[in-house]
Amino acid sequence: MAKRPPTIPDSELDVLKVLWERGHATVREALETLREAGREWSYATVATLLDRLEGKGLVTSDRRELAFVYRPAITDQEVRQRRVSSLVDKLYEGEPGLLVLHLLKSHPLNPVQAKEVRAVLDGMLGDSSKKRDKDR
Amino acid sequence: MAKRPPTIPDSELDVLKVLWERGHATVREALETLREAGREWSYATVATLLDRLEGKGLVTSDRRELAFVYRPAITDQEVRQRRVSSLVDKLYEGEPGLLVLHLLKSHPLNPVQAKEVRAVLDGMLGDSSKKRDKDR
DNA sequence: GACCTTGTGAGACAATTGTCTTAGGATAAA
DNA sequence: TTTATCCTAAGACAATTGTCTCACAAGGTC
Incomplete structure (x- = not known):
């Protein structure tokens, strides 16, 4: 019985992002980074969030010198991955294609990205199914 | 100051889906549909969820005969739209393209969908930017 | 009328999330 | 060593979410 993955509330996600960016951080370092990013949290709030993240097994801590890192x-x-899968399951009948279509329609890409996407698609489809008749 | 849109928890979303499918429903009807879909809720639970949805302005009710519809x-x-935008903002730096790319890599599409997507992209890019050099 | 069946209203209650306060241990500075 | 700092621990507290219980009203049934 695999217990389902813990949820990651938005506030915790913001803290996690800091760790991804920096690789590691003490409470104070995280607080400062978050302040710079506009989050006006108190020291204790950040400490709580890191604590909860640790409780969920999403971060580890080890005590170096004074503070936990x-x-x-x-x-x-x-x-x-988790968020996307959950979105697809909940609102797109488990069909990632529907989400992609929706995205393209409602959130237009810039040309560079569009081309990149098309390249990936071409790769995925393989030559045989392409409609590049000219090449024949 | 537009107050930000209300959040829609998963349980409420499940109820909302029933209304989308059926167009409208009483508490009992919704309950039954949900039961068929595997949700083992009590009548009161469904009533509460509909009530909360109404409180958030996401459903309306009018009393026909006995029960509210x-x-x-x-x-x-x-x-x-809301969920996708929020996801893009929170995890893809506001770049829908990144999400699309991620989706294609981690959740492969079936060929039919892939082609459909490519068609949309081709439309979006317009002829000028295509790399169909052969046509020149 | 006395009784069911359905439906609503009003809350209860625990878990999760968002934020902070306060107390006390270590460390560094004076 | 007295003070000023910085850190963690512990938990408070309100709002939201997930579920339900219970009391009571309105409509049929015998």
């Missing part, structure tokens, strides 16, 4: 124990990719 | 006041598209 926290490091992420989950990657940003992993978190994205 | 609830109808969605927000479309599924709207909800999807």
